[in-house]
Amino acid sequence: MKILSASHIRDLDKYTIQNEPISSLELMERASLSFVEWLINKFDKINKTIVFCAIGNNGGDGLAISRLLLEREYQVQTFILHDAKSNPTDVEINLKRLKKIILVQDIYNETDIPDIDSDSIVIDAIFGSGLSRPITGIAAQVVHSINQSKATVVAVDIPSGLYVDTYNPNTTIIEADFTVSFQLPKLSFLLPQNARYVGEWHITDIGLHADAIEKARTSYYYTDASIVKSLVKKRDKFSHKGTFGHALLVGGSYGKMGAAILATRSCLRSGIGLLSIHIPACGYEILQTSAPEAMAMVDKEEKLISDIDIPDLTKYTAIGIGPGIGTASQTAEGFKRLLEQASKPLVIDADGLNLLSEHKEWLTLLPEESILTPHPKEFERLAGKTANEYERLDVLKKFCSDYKVNVVLKGAHTAVANAVGDIYFNSTGNPGMATGGSGDVLTGIITSLVAQSYQPFKAAVLGVYFHGLAGDKAAASKGYTALIASDIIDCLPQAFIEFGL
Template sequence: PPVVNSGDCVIDGLFGAGLKEPLTGGFASLVRYINESGAFVISIDIPSGLFGEWNPEASEDRIVKARLTLSFQMPKLAFFFAENAKFTGETKILDIRLHPRAIAETETCYYLTTAENIARNIRHSRPKFSDKRDYGHLLLAAGQYAMMGAAVLSAKAALHSGVGLVSVHSPRCANLILQTAVPEAIFSPDKGENHIEEIPVHPRYSAIAIGPGMGCNETSVSALMHLVKEIRQPLVLDADALNCIAREQSLLRYLPSHTILTPHIHELERMFGPMTDDASRLKCITHVATKYDIIVVLKGANTAIALPDGTIHFNSTGNPGMATAGSGDVLTGIIGSLLSQGYSPEDAAIIGVYLHGVAGDIAARESGEEYITASDIINHLGLAFKQIKSYQV
């Protein structure tokens, strides 16, 4: 082969997305030679040796490591898995003008949420003669002693996402904090002084969100068990509510249909056991969503939303600056707010995740990824709504 060094550029078009077997022989040797050269590698459509979907036997010395992948029309499923980032590098999607009807008629379980999808489904106006009760009443069960920040962030996010009323159910020690930090919210005191011991079930609530900063001691697990057996309202579970499920797996059997779970990868693995990579996590949430008739929002880059019908919706907004404390609490508030306003659980999850990402992207553009905190995401929700509603469908 020609001499290739770090000052060169290699255009990789050896194999495409249809590859079925790992590279061997001379092809594998060529891949190793390219990878060891230090050259700037641009892969066309997909790095040679990488399968378009699942890569259970991926070997670093048999897959080209690109710095830039120029893929055609839409991303490959493999691009959404963190373990493949070392092969794809930065990815850019090139429109090669495949016919929209042909794309629409192709069967798939996987979808990428775009601005057009959200603009079609978000509500663009409010009636002039409307009342706060027209926009729902969210019950947020959150917080414990020394963890009230999560409840504050979640409540603020809900209020800034359009809900009419928010009641925050927290231990009695939270009274002064919540009344001061979120005066727009109603404080619903628990009988417990430092942690939640019971969660009220009342028909006046349009939706219920549980978990941020709540803790997962025995009384919290018991309170959650009682609630899921009794409620009829839409429900979103996050953070310590998921840790309660990890402690008491039987809770899954009692979850109301289309309950939304919003785990990050560590919470997912606490509930369902260790997993080696993002591909296995995706298969896990698909199985769980269909088995229990629920919605699982696996948070991360390109957050994956598994629906009960077996489909997966990947998010296209957000940035690494959103990997910060409290970001998930904000998402819980947004999704709970949308549920309270009457959005279906599927739409609340998909729109909520997209909106959360747009707010984070606006914050990053203004101040940089390193600067972002959860409060910055909340503070940019208004601009996020405006951006989505201004999109011309």
């Protein structure tokens, strides 16, 4: 799915109105109906709804939503804030329609703001994608009253106060429990700093014109099942193990062999043809017993990786390095030598990233198209601090372009970025995956896909998606609390099977 900017969304609405064709009033009706259907479906019991509208189109949605709920015999109280200047015709029509069946109460000043019962559902239709400046005045007071109430808050399209795709330093923003948004996800929903405003978000289809969505230019995407289907390659009947590449993983140290084993097992479960592992000598028996399908090569050092003296590096179709290697000086030397010798893209995680942060001059040694998989702290060490997460996306793009690499910035909606500025946000995964070893599992999956000759950026996008999907399947049986990284590996088969792989 594409993620579009506020101005693109406006163009999309316009194009749909002109070309479907459909009147803007009818489109507002469709959006409002989709919201009401979602609401009724979500809540078994709705005591009372309180709808707050301003006089833009988002408010127009709120008025139509009020009418549709009333027609379905729900108890509705509707308030209209008189602060915003414009009053588009569709909103006026909806206001007239609503005023025939209910008293719409005006809010001009603080005394007009109602008490909000904790058992009511507040529908936030104050501002939508047209918000152009921070909320002040009476609207700000309404936002504070809603946030202070204990009612369940459901935002229409976007929580009022949040910008679609840029940072708002002002914190007068609705803190919604749920956000029901139209057609496409918005960039702001995907950034952790906005989680408290957006709550659980859902997208409803309002039939915006498919051609216009197809033509809209964007660098942001939301990786969903349809993108994944377009990227995966099925196995040919006459394929053999040579078809699926030979991966090399470099990982482990004394006390951290588990990280290497997790990456090994996930690499094996992601379709690799052959897998070799370079480990410290102490890990030999551990590896051979826990992953007999993999071939072990031991370092001359007992407890850590040192020279990474691997003959004929070119025979490997992908190399992953990092899980559990530590940052000892001998390991750093070996790591640097691998950077100098490798000619194909590397997958670099964990301590591999920490070594790069300690030796930034090595970044220029990275083979083009390499994949780095930092979590936010690791990325900060590599690329520096940013004031907010919107700015971090700019830094992410610049970093990828400067070093011609792909970066997998891990999180709830992991962002996979490439050197030309595309960023794919992941749609799968859950908080149960916030557990030691999850990242090592991801390294194994991505290394496996690169080795199978997926273009590195696509391998990263797919790897992140399947990792999250396996995590979701694991959570379905284990829950969030008990989930461990091995459960993700155990559920990889189900995740691949879902896509006929």
